[in-house]
Amino acid sequence: MKKKTVYLSVAFIFACLLLCAAAFGAVCDFTAHAENAGGGIYARFGDVTAVYCDESGFAVADENGFYFYKNGTDKVEIPELAGAVALLGDKEARFAVKGGKVYAYTVDAPESGAFAPQSIIGDESFMVSFAAMGDGAIYCASKTEIRKYGVSGERDSAFSSPELGGKNIVGLAAANGKVYYSVNKNKSYSDIYETGGTLLATVRSDGAIAGGGSSVYSILRGGRVAVVGFDGESAINDNDYAVAIYADKNGALCYATDIGEILRLDGSSGAETVLAASESSRDGYYSQPSYAVARMGKLVICDTLNDRIAVLGSGDRSVRSVKISGGKEVLSVHDGTYRELPRPTAAHIDNCGNIYVAYAARKIAVFDSELQGYATYSCPSDASGKITALTGDNRNNVYALVGGVVYKITTSGGEAAFTRVFDGADTIAFAAGGDKMYYSSGSVVYSVPLEKIGDGSAAASVAFTAPGRVSAVAVDRAGNVFCAAASGSGTDIIRHDSEGDAVIYTAPSDNAAISISLTQSGGASYGDVVVADGGNSKIVVIDGSEVGVNLSVGATPEVRPYDREGIVRRTINACSVYGTPNETDAISHVGADAEILAAKYDVDGFPDYSYVYYEDKITAKLVRGFVFKSNLSEPADYAEPPAETGYVYGDGSTLYDMPSISADPVIKNIPKNTHLKLLPFTDYTSSGTRWYRVVTDDDNASYGYIPVSAVSVRGFVPDGARPQYNAVIKSYNGSVGAKTYSLNADGSYSEIEQSFLLTGTKVEVVGAFDTSEKYTQIKYFDDRLGTCSCYVETVYIDYNNVSVVQIMAIIIAVITAILLVLLLVRIYMKKRKI
Structure with missing residues (x-):
């Protein structure tokens, strides 16, 4: 007898070890789970009562209905199973527990086209509260009894229900070839038993359990899901509050959270997949987003309750949107990234791509265009209330709506100045193009021209009166007003123009904001209406071409004649060059602090743009287009030219309309010796070519730019008489020639670029040759330039004629000789006493 007891004890311990090992293995599987983001569908559920998943789809029962998603997307609804308390089965046979009965259902359309479930288990004598499937059988439990059935509903009378000791069953599961049930131990804990009577675990739970593969799971108090075993419990989700769980035969776990997320954890790898959520x-999902703005290649979303902004358009995270086109909603997943900020509520993207975000009620974060960093600013104490909107004009000024008051924000040196503009606004936005501000008060939308914003309501005119209170407004270039207006329990998105009003979308919540996309990013195209449906945690993009958004800039604006002053500028920030005044028409990218030619700084009809020339450093080609004026610096200072006039060296030179050899010619093949007047200009070089700004000295007075190398400012005599050679350039200290110089007005000398006289060059010394002078003026003949005049250092001149020194020596010698003769004559006469 003792030996048998020993055998039984060893067997029991061995079984316990096996269960512990299985539980530990399951824990190990789930401790390293990784999120597979963005792959689920958007679906909004009520209070979830049961979940289910298998190889071909998943199911959700909530208080309002029952939904099976075949292949993860195709939805089948079975209203009769709404509020089901348990779902079980596999892809061959699926079941639901509702109203004390077990129903068999199919999601493959029958010939009748209906999906009516069939009751197979349960009646007034045995009210099913829980059910689990294992080893091809269905185990059902009332509060006081457990029974076993076949998949067709026939009872297995050989199965005996365990003794419950007067306690009620609160959960049922099947795993590892065994059946488990749970009963409440006290107010805080529940005991989980095998049907054979062995206690598996005591857990901090109300008793909800599920089983699959070799693991048993329970929802702990506080909402965490845990693997349970003889050694206790191990939570596998830290941040979720689970309300329903299911585990399949392979150990994959599916659970629903209190906010309607449906999640699946793989039984082998522990990888997490989002099956559905709102x-x-x-x-890829949001929690009551407050606002979304699309511009400069990015769609920025204020994901308010998640304390972050989502930025679609760059990054390696999955971020999603829903676009409505042709009456259909299409979900799309895009590359994106996130930045954490507490409670972001409004956003604005300026002409430089900087992202302004209002957060934490009264703060503003400013991210650079690459999201590499940000500065933070706080509202001053005299600006009371919360920041509810951000917007900007075409001059790149930024405005904030704080407690109903509009402020202009100026940032400098890490500080922000809030300048009060006007008050009485519920929401604000600039029209596309930034030349007019729109604001709402109650149900009325007003407009104020940019130049009269400081006058506030005195300069405002009524643009539109909505049927309900306006919570957001957006306006296209044509002045068509789009607004979000309260309508019953929802929000209507209304389009208003001169012909009337139309509701283009209704968000089923009272928390929606809108904007017009000025870029193509995140599922939004240029001109689409972007709706942040906060009440449904959804970003909806409405096809702008279908609702009459007009962002057309019309014909390309006239940019000639070009500016003559202040054309050389630099870029303050990295920016794009656009083929037209349209933010989606980018043709090149310019880095920060790049030299750029503002051919037309002020473009008629487009005060936010300048027309520029830019030499692309990558393609080495000239790019012509439009940039935001706010990205350009002040013009470079102009200096006086090296001379008032100059001559064209030779035939074939070209006068250009801009200082670039790729610019348009003003005059081709300028004749040799054409006289030019040099105008003040900056020291500008492009593609290795320096430029003069000139005007021809003739009746046409043609204005333009010409390479420095094509013009002589050295006073040469065009086609004049050849110099009267009286010297040659010689070598000095081993040199091969001499540099040339020009005489400045102040008496100093400046080296002449690209001018060098080789040893042996014949020259004419102008005037007397004085070896005591450092510089000597000469003339020489150039086959291309004609006779030229300049200065060289005297030591390089081998003078052929008599120099000043030689003349002086001769004069002295002659005078000496004369004096000597006179002296001799006097001596002779004295001796002769003549």
Whole structure:
């Protein structure tokens, strides 16, 4: 007898070890789970009562209905199963527990086209509260009894229900070839038993359990899901509050959270997949987003309750949007990234791509265009209330709506100045193009021209009166007003123009904001209406071409004649060059602090743009187009030219309309010796060519730019008489020639670029040759230039004629000789006493 007891004890311990090992293996599987983000569908559920998943789809029962998603997307609804308390089965046979009965259902359309479930288990004598499937059988439990059935509903009378000791069953599961049930131990804990009577675990739970593969799971108090075993519990989700769980035969776990997320954890790898959600902190989902703005290649979303902004258009995270086109909603996933900020509520993207975000009620973060960093600013104490909107004009000024008051924000040196503009606004936005501000008060939308913003309501005119209170407004270039207006329990998105009003979309919540996309990013195209449906945690993009958004800039504006002053500028920030005044028409990118030619700084009809020339450093080609004026610096200072006039060296030179050899010619093949007047200009070089700004000295007075190398400012005599050679350039200290110089007005000398006289060059010394002078003026003949005049250092001149020194020596010698003769004559006469 003792030996048998020993055998039984060893067997029991061995079984316990096996269960512990299985539980530990499951824990190990789930401790390293990784999120597979963005792959689920958008679906909004009520209070979820049960979940289910298998190889071909997943199911959700909530208080309002029952939904099976075949292949993860195709939805089948079975209203009769709404509020089901348990779902079980596999892809061959699926079941649901509702109203004390077990129903068999199919999601493959029958010939009748209906999906009516069939009751197979349960009646007034045995009210099913829980069910689990294992080893091809269905185990059902009332509060006081457990029974076993076949998949067709026939009872297995050989199965015996365990003794419950007067306690009620609160959960049922099947795993590892065994059946488990749970009963409440006290107010805080529940015991989980095998049907054979062995206690598996005592857990901090109300008793909800599920089983699959070799693992048993429970929802702990506080909402965490845990693997349970003889050694206790191990939570596998830290941040979720689970309300329903299901585990399949392979150990994959599916659970629903209190905010309607449906999640699946793989039984082998522990990898997490989002099957469906509406509100979520997972990648690709949002939690009551307040606002979205699309510009400069990015769609920025204020994901308010997730304490972050989502930026679609760059990054390696999955971020999603829903676009409505042709009456259909299409979900799309895009590259994106996130930046954490507490409670972001409004955003604006300026002409430089900087992202302004209002957060934490009264703060503003300014991210650079690459999201590499940001500065933060706070509202001053005299600006009371919360920041509810941000917008900007075409001069790149930024405005904030704080407690109903509009402020202009100026940042400098890490500080922000808030200048009060006007008050009485519920929401604000500039029209596309930035030349007019629109604001709402109650149900009325007003407009104020940019130049009269300081006058506030005195300069405002009524643009539109909505049927309900306006919570957001957006306006296209044509002045068509789009607004979000309260309508019952929802929000109507209304389009208003001169012909009337039309509701283009209704958000089923009272928390929606809108903007017009000025870029193509994140599922939004240029001109689409972007709706942040906060009440449904959804970003909706409405096809702008279908609702009459007009962002047309019309014909390309006239940019000639070009400016003559202040054309050389630099870029303050990295920016794009556009083929037209349209933000989606980018043709090149310019880095920060790049030299650029503002051919037309002020473009008629487009005060936010300048027309520029830019030499692309990558393609080495001239790019012509439009940039935002706010990206350009002040013009470079102009200096006086090296001379008032100059001559064209030779035939074939070209006068250009801009200082670039790729610019348009003003005059081709300028004749040799054409006289030019040099105008003040900056020291400008492009593609290795320096430029003069000139005007021809003739009746046409043609204005333009010409390479420095094509013009002589050295006073040469065109086609004049050849110099009267009286010297040659010689070598000095081993040199091969001499540099040339020009005489400045102040008496100093400046080296002449690209001018060098080789040893042996014949020259004419102008005037007397004085070896005591450092510089000597000469003339020489150039086959291309004609007779030229300049200065060289005297030591390089081998003078052929008599120099000043030689003349002086001769004069002295002659005078000496004369004096000597006179002296001799006097001596002779004295001796002769003549």
